[in-house]
Amino acid sequence: MLKYKKSILSLASTLLSITIIGCGYDNDGKNVVDEDRLISVTPLFDINSSTMQTVVNQLAPGHPAFGIKGYRVVYKTKDDKGKDIKASGLITVPVASKLILDGLKKKGKNFSISIVSDQHGTIFPDSDAPTSSVILSKKPTDIATLFSAVGGFMTIQPDYIGFGESKGKVHPYLLEDPSASTVIDLLKSAIKFADENSFPINGQIFLSGYSEGGYVTLAAQDEIEKNHPELHLTGVSAMSGLYDLNLIGLGVVSQAQIGRVDFVGGIINSYAKAYDLNLSQIVQEQYASKFPTLYDATKTATQIQEELTDDTNSFFVPSFRADFLQNPNNKLRKEFVENSVDDFKPNTPTKLLYCSGDKTVDPRIALSASKKLGVDAIDLNSSLNHTQCAFPAYFFTLKYFDKLRSK
16 A cells, blocks of 8 residues: 555545535446355444544535545455455445535435445555554545545445455465455445445446556456446546566566565565465575565565565576576466456446656556557656655546546
8 A cells, every 4th residue: 555645635625626516426227246245344433524524624615525434344255266265345435414415406416326446556564454554543544535535435445365354364466366356345245235224326336546456456347347247337547557467577577676676576475375386496595485474464565675685686596587588488477477457458438547757667567558458548747656646646536437427
């Protein structure tokens, strides 16, 4: 999960006049849950509209705010071996104030709720997972506040396998099937929960995600469009994601220095577990032996980096590195190709957002994916780095989703 130096709530002064207009449009299409994946729901917070109004008034006086209720959901999903596993996620539900309801009534509209599933970026400690961070901080996440309190969306945020309820399991980092399942099963659980509690959801579902979350978003979109027509996707925004894993892998292994060795180690750890690969045949033993404790959801990115080397020659086993670069049938390389998420043609309006100043995720990844997918790739800023790019990306996404839900 990215830590933004500038709070995403500062978008509110610009967004409120846009998003409130889009709220309350009815949609006849309802999502139907075809299987029960929900296990339990635990309330986490209940903040009334008056309290949220105080926050919003500091940014945009006079604009109405939604109250929000937050819940920790435990549900069943599939792991990297296709077996059922318990996972968790955060659901944040907007509660319309009398001011908002009266305004909609004057327009002849009823209040209804669209769903946004937002997939977080790469995290390492469990404390950064959506439900864990809320339990620790006792306040909603910035993303949930943006989409729910400001925009009036129901926001769902999966913790991912390896965090929250499933802490202790290896996180299936950039693995297509478990990434998609984690989102889809939480969506189904959220819909069931909403129906049981008479929340006025309207059938519209949006997907968004940043960095790893961009990858997870496209993985979920592909699976939903192919196999889950009962889930009605309305719009998708994938931001600064890692879509073509073969291209990324070749770039990393061919360079003299690894830009983010914590990311690279996490990917290799994930694939080694999923495909029964011998870590010490890929990574030098002195580093491979540390992976079980480095990637156990207790270490920060900095702590992981301190235990590994960013020198490519020293990190990788030389024979593996040579084979990966020269042999298209290299086992890891083949799995990277298989798990890339830029190999389908979306049916849902989709945007790929990136910043050309990003040195962590090469902008060429988004440009290549846009050509393969046949969707727009939009450069938001030429000078912002990977972390900084999240701010305009979410700004664009909320406006984009608001426009689509208002049609």
